[in-house]
Amino acid sequence: MYGVCGCCGALRPRYKRLVDNIFPEDPEDGLVKTNMEKLTFYALSAPEKLDRIGAYLSERLIRDVGRHRYGYVCIAMEALDQLLMACHCQSINLFVESFLKMVAKLLESEKPNLQILGTNSFVKFANIEEDTPSYHRSYDFFVSRFSEMCHSGHEDLEIKTKIRMSGIKGLQGVVRKTVNDELQANIWDPQHMDKIVPSLLFNLQHVEEAESRSPSPLQAPEKEKENPAELAERCLRELLGRAAFGNIKNAIKPVLVHLDNHSLWEPKVFAIRCFKIIMYSIQLLSHLDANSRSAATVRAGIVEVLSEAAVIAATGSVGPTVLEMFNTLLRQLRLSIDYALTGSYDGAISLGTKIIKEHEERMFQEAVIKTIGSFASTLPTYQRSEVILFIMSKVPLPSLHHPMEMGRTGENRNRLTQIMLLKSLLQVSTGFQCNNMMSALPSNFLDRLLSTALMEDAEIRLFVLEILISFIDRHGNRHKFSTISTLSDISVLKLKVDKCSRQDTIFMKKHSQQLYRHIYLSCKEETNIQKHYEALYGLLALISIELANEEVVVDLIRLVLAVQDVAQVNEENLPVYNRCALYALGAAYLNLISQLTTVPAFCQHIREVIESRKKEAPYMLPEDVFVERPRLSQNVDGVVIELLFRQSNISEVLGGSGYNADRLCLPYIPQLTDEDRLSKRKSIGETISLQVEVESRNSPEKEERVPAEEITYETLKKAIVDSVAVEEQERERRRQVVEKFQKAPFEEIAAHCGARASLLQSKLNQIFEITIRPPPSPSGTITAAYGQPQSHSIPVYEMKFPDLSPWDPSPSLSPFELFLRGC
Numbered sequence: 001m002y003g004v005c006g007c008c009g010a011l012r013p014r015y016k017r018l019v020d021n022i023f024p025e026d027p028e029d030g031l032v033k034t035n036m037e038k039l040t041f042y043a044l045s046a047p048e049k050l051d052r053i054g055a056y057l058s059e060r061l062i063r064d065v066g067r068h069r070y071g072y073v074c075i076a077m078e079a080l081d082q083l084l085m086a087c088h089c090q091s092i093n094l095f096v097e098s099f100l101k102m103v104a105k106l107l108e109s110e111k112p113n114l115q116i117l118g119t120n121s122f123v124k125f126a127n128i129e130e131d132t133p134s135y136h137r138s139y140d141f142f143v144s145r146f147s148e149m150c151h152s153g154h155e156d157l158e159i160k161t162k163i164r165m166s167g168i169k170g171l172q173g174v175v176r177k178t179v180n181d182e183l184q185a186n187i188w189d190p191q192h193m194d195k196i197v198p199s200l201l202f203n204l205q206h207v208e209e210a211e212s213r214s215p216s217p218l219q220a221p222e223k224e225k226e227n228p229a230e231l232a233e234r235c236l237r238e239l240l241g242r243a244a245f246g247n248i249k250n251a252i253k254p255v256l257v258h259l260d261n262h263s264l265w266e267p268k269v270f271a272i273r274c275f276k277i278i279m280y281s282i283q284l285l286s287h288l289d290a291n292s293r294s295a296a297t298v299r300a301g302i303v304e305v306l307s308e309a310a311v312i313a314a315t316g317s318v319g320p321t322v323l324e325m326f327n328t329l330l331r332q333l334r335l336s337i338d339y340a341l342t343g344s345y346d347g348a349i350s351l352g353t354k355i356i357k358e359h360e361e362r363m364f365q366e367a368v369i370k371t372i373g374s375f376a377s378t379l380p381t382y383q384r385s386e387v388i389l390f391i392m393s394k395v396p397l398p399s400l401h402h403p404m405e406m407g408r409t410g411e412n413r414n415r416l417t418q419i420m421l422l423k424s425l426l427q428v429s430t431g432f433q434c435n436n437m438m439s440a441l442p443s444n445f446l447d448r449l450l451s452t453a454l455m456e457d458a459e460i461r462l463f464v465l466e467i468l469i470s471f472i473d474r475h476g477n478r479h480k481f482s483t484i485s486t487l488s489d490i491s492v493l494k495l496k497v498d499k500c501s502r503q504d505t506i507f508m509k510k511h512s513q514q515l516y517r518h519i520y521l522s523c524k525e526e527t528n529i530q531k532h533y534e535a536l537y538g539l540l541a542l543i544s545i546e547l548a549n550e551e552v553v554v555d556l557i558r559l560v561l562a563v564q565d566v567a568q569v570n571e572e573n574l575p576v577y578n579r580c581a582l583y584a585l586g587a588a589y590l591n592l593i594s595q596l597t598t599v600p601a602f603c604q605h606i607r608e609v610i611e612s613r614k615k616e617a618p619y620m621l622p623e624d625v626f627v628e629r630p631r632l633s634q635n636v637d638g639v640v641i642e643l644l645f646r647q648s649n650i651s652e653v654l655g656g657s658g659y660n661a662d663r664l665c666l667p668y669i670p671q672l673t674d675e676d677r678l679s680k681r682k683s684i685g686e687t688i689s690l691q692v693e694v695e696s697r698n699s700p701e702k703e704e705r706v707p708a709e710e711i712t713y714e715t716l717k718k719a720i721v722d723s724v725a726v727e728e729q730e731r732e733r734r735r736q737v738v739e740k741f742q743k744a745p746f747e748e749i750a751a752h753c754g755a756r757a758s759l760l761q762s763k764l765n766q767i768f769e770i771t772i773r774p775p776p777s778p779s780g781t782i783t784a785a786y787g788q789p790q791s792h793s794i795p796v797y798e799m800k801f802p803d804l805s806p807w808d809p810s811p812s813l814s815p816f817e818l819f820l821r822g823c
Contacts, residue, residue: 027071054098126173146170373427
């Protein structure tokens, strides 16, 4: 009966008659629009028939494809497109299944036009927002087929371009259709991403081939629109733009695999282009870890790609935490150092081990340092401060808390690690702008940084000085002090000088002596070269401009005069060049600070000494010392006083201008600290305290040094027990004092305080009588006029002060006890 109805048109179902009526007798006439409107109205009026309409259209299309009636195929697809656009009822899912079946049939065809036709219909379908979800729809076939079209190798270049572009559009449609629908198949699964991403990269990689064909000027805009590379780039941007943090891994991994498989890290041009599109993410860093044993050139290519991608500061770009990023780069830096030292990736050379080229590892290390600087340049100030502290914490230091590796290999590893990390720190600090020096140079960072300035390695000391200069220079004056000179007018430098802020004053009160001490010790190093003295001059000059008030200026002048004394006395047995360099450094800085203070008498004294040196001792000026071929004197002993900057004259002229003359008269004496004992210096303990040397020289006979007590377990145990007993005695004494002042009568307390006050006054009178004497000379001996020695006296630090003195600032006493003592 059904077959009879199919033969008789009048007995056929209405939806079939409406579908048949949209096809003209001649396919070139196109779709019959009036009948198409009737079919659309019927579908909207009877939505339950929509799935049957789709099934019948699908049947006709498959039959027409088999009979090569491609005109009717186009008409059927056009009808399907219009029905999809018009109908959004609940039965649309069944209709969509028929539609996707017809699209798949077209994509399976070998005819490029049918493939393009099916792709265009699928793209239109992808842009439709469905009202009802679909639980069982699958797009696996479309992902595979569109990816295959992206790799089309058709003989005709124009047809090949159209097929590839259709494949890219199809993949873009699949992503749009599925990426935001949780009920759809997960497009972020590796099985899909491993097809989509390489297909896009394949077309992005062959942009040179498309650009090699130079179209005519009239055809250029059209050809530009048909460029698969540009379309692939847009699609890749859209894909990664839709990726959540949990999905980015599956999207980035195929990129890395593609670059590995096609060896695209070494030229790195295409890799840089890819990561400028997708930005940087955690997967590239983890990929660097995965390739930690690859050739240095490959690792350098990955790192340089990171460096290029880092300059793109995109808001909301997907990436790892900042410290994790720098931790990965620093870990690679350490591994590279180990590879260079051992010569292999396994730590030992054996049969079959790949030999490492040291220059390639050095190239990789420089690439990592450059990348660290590129990353840091894109960070805000607060994050860059965290990175600076993080890098500094990785520098191995000779301290109790950071033991260093022993042996020759260990020393080499420590040294190389220190140099590479300090280079990285210098890259991060370059261009660092922070108005508050307390935030830029916190105590924990400054302590670790300055402790490296005491190391024997000259290269490490130079890096420390340059890092300090980078932090202190906030107005771009650094390059103006790259050359040491004694300019008669510093206005030609066009320095940018601001008044020292309150925060900078607090910073200098807290850390100035620490800075001065390290500058002083750095000047006394035998291994210093011209670059060290240039860095020291720049550091002194920048402190004077950025952080100086009247007190700082006075201390800096005292410091430079002490450096002049180092060159004059030469207790360190410095070479001639170093002594001349210290003389020249002092002349250049005092010439600068005299013009910055604008005190005429001070400027006049400095210019007189400089002019005298020009005539009699040019080897004491920077113009003769800091040149390619220094012009030195073989004998720099016995320098006449007219060629030296005299502390008495400077204190006199500056005291008359409001500066602290008493402080200027005191010679600069750095203090001995724990880090001197922990660092590998030869005689720091003997050269720090000038007063100790004064006493040893003025004593009529030298006392023999008592040999140091051997430290054993029993010694340490005894020290611990004794310290506990001392604390208990101190606690008991404090309790008795408090109890006495609480319970004793007033007359007894008054009499006791009066007696103690008299005793205190007598002790102070003795101290004043002993300490009234001229200050020690820079040469290390206390001299009176014309070099006659003065009688021996007890130094202040050996005095015994009374225990119950109200002047006693012992931190062990409570505020209440201090108040009672004051009474």
